[in-house]
Amino acid sequence: xxxxxxxxxxxxxxxxxxxxxxxxxxxxxxxxxxxALPELLRLEAQAGVRRSHKGIIMVFxxxxxxxxxxxxxxVEAPSEIRGxxxxxxxxxxxxxxxxxxxxxxxxxxxxxxxxxxxxxxxxHEAFTCLTGRSSVGPAPAGGWxxxxxxxxxxxxxxxxxxxxxxxxxxxxxHRPWGDPGQPGFLGPAHAPFRPNGEGxxxxxxxxxxxxxxxxxxxLLRALDRFRRDADASGMMEGMDAFTQQAFGVLTSxxxxxxxxxxxxxxxxxxxxxxxxxxxxxxxxxxxxxxxxVARRLIQAGVRCxxxxxxxxxxxxxxFKRGREDMPMLDQALTAxxxxxxxxxxxxxxxxxxxxxxxxxPKINKNAGRDHWPQVSCAVLAGGGMRTGQVIGATNRxxxxxxxxxxxFQEVFATLYKCLGIDIDHTTLVDRAGRxxxxxxxxxxxxxxxxx
Numbered sequence: 001x002x003x004x005x006x007x008x009x010x011x012x013x014x015x016x017x018x019x020x021x022x023x024x025x026x027x028x029x030x031x032x033x034x035x036a037l038p039e040l041l042r043l044e045a046q047a048g049v050r051r052s053h054k055g056i057i058m059v060f061x062x063x064x065x066x067x068x069x070x071x072x073x074x075v076e077a078p079s080e081i082r083g084x085x086x087x088x089x090x091x092x093x094x095x096x097x098x099x100x101x102x103x104x105x106x107x108x109x110x111x112x113x114x115x116x117x118x119x120x121x122x123x124h125e126a127f128t129c130l131t132g133r134s135s136v137g138p139a140p141a142g143g144w145x146x147x148x149x150x151x152x153x154x155x156x157x158x159x160x161x162x163x164x165x166x167x168x169x170x171x172x173x174h175r176p177w178g179d180p181g182q183p184g185f186l187g188p189a190h191a192p193f194r195p196n197g198e199g200x201x202x203x204x205x206x207x208x209x210x211x212x213x214x215x216x217x218x219l220l221r222a223l224d225r226f227r228r229d230a231d232a233s234g235m236m237e238g239m240d241a242f243t244q245q246a247f248g249v250l251t252s253x254x255x256x257x258x259x260x261x262x263x264x265x266x267x268x269x270x271x272x273x274x275x276x277x278x279x280x281x282x283x284x285x286x287x288x289x290x291x292x293v294a295r296r297l298i299q300a301g302v303r304c305x306x307x308x309x310x311x312x313x314x315x316x317x318x319f320k321r322g323r324e325d326m327p328m329l330d331q332a333l334t335a336x337x338x339x340x341x342x343x344x345x346x347x348x349x350x351x352x353x354x355x356x357x358x359x360x361p362k363i364n365k366n367a368g369r370d371h372w373p374q375v376s377c378a379v380l381a382g383g384g385m386r387t388g389q390v391i392g393a394t395n396r397x398x399x400x401x402x403x404x405x406x407x408f409q410e411v412f413a414t415l416y417k418c419l420g421i422d423i424d425h426t427t428l429v430d431r432a433g434r435x436x437x438x439x440x441x442x443x444x445x446x447x448x449x450x451x
């Protein structure tokens with residue numbers, strides 16, 4: 001346990017979920033086999049792709065948001081399918097979206113609305129949204145890595161004190177919904193840093209001086225060298241680099257500043273809205289402030305930020321819940337896009353919002369919609385993409401993709417291209433020594449409509 005003396009906890013230093021500013025910097029559970037964070041982080045990138053600071057913010061909507069009540073309202077469908085919400089015009093002629101997204105409607109030119117996402121396996125999990133892959137079927141030993149882990153491996157950190165991959169998703173009652181993304185076969189060195197994750201008490205920044213920390217750093221280096229030399233499997237190789245980045249995280253002001261919303265202009269914080277830190281049933285809380293934290297993290301040098309917002313598994317009370325959650329998402333998401341644009345970050349930062357599947361066209365007896373993996377929706381913004389358009393069309397009842405089905409992996413191929421990664425030539429070596437393409441090779445391509 002490492003602690004550094006810091007100022008006393010003050011009420012104004014607390015975040016909306018009652019974590020203190022110091023407590024928020026506790027390092028999440030990246031341990032494996034009893035190894036601590038210094039033994040699991042990797043300081044240097046290994047693939048040598050160009051080192052521009054491109055970033056991505058991925059917003060996961062746990063439970064499966066209702067596509068036909070958000071961005072694909074079926075005005076000509078029967079009432080038992082059409083539902084209670086009405087479409088409104090946007091600032092792009094011909095595009096209409098749900099009335100509960102008025103802010104998005106006023107800046108629809110900044111968004112691309114995909115109405116025909118396909119490829120869901122029907123499971124209640126974030127996995128496909130984080131990797132582009134299905135959790136069902138063959139996979140390399142260790143599993144497929146999340147996009148953030150891929151960026152960590154290919155690019156490494158922008159700054160030694162700022163982890164390349166940060167997961168803001170909190171622990172959820174249904175655990176797969178709170179998954180921030182796993183490193184898969186890339187190993188724990190590329191797992192997300194979780195400032196509010198389990199095991200955050202492993203390292204706490206208060207207790208010893210920087211001088212004593214320096215002494216411990218020297219001691220840990222010696223211990224790491226000993227363990228590395230003694231380990232015939234090679235598992236301990238690189239521990240000195242892990243230690244360097246771990247100490248960088250502990251002593252860098254950049255990460256602290258990014259996580260500290262008290263540093264932000266109150267008018268900007270107000271623009272994002274006031275979130276609710278209480279989890280929605282077994283899903284995620286509705287923390288609109290996480291959208292602002294995500295922008296600050298990207299600005300500080302993080303390459304990928306994942307977050308989860310609310311719980312969208314509305315088997316009952318679909319329209320009541322929509323009236324609660326949709327305006328909050330509308331406010332936070334538009335504030336994020338405006339904020340990125342104001343900081344000249346929008347062209348370099350891709351934003352994607354989606355869930356694991358859609359909802360049934362027919363409304364059930366509880367005024368809800370059930371699971372519908374046949375088709376769902378997504379919203380993209382930034383990254384230099386050509387926005388202000390709708391991609392794909394479902395049939396009259398919203399049952400299936402009638403025009404231009406878009407697979408999850410096509411979205412990932414597009415995001416990789418926006419990040420400057422050539423999917424035709426970039427591979428990652430799995431644990432068996434086999435090269436793996438980032439998406440299924442020669443099957444899925446970047447979307448020509450967007451890039």
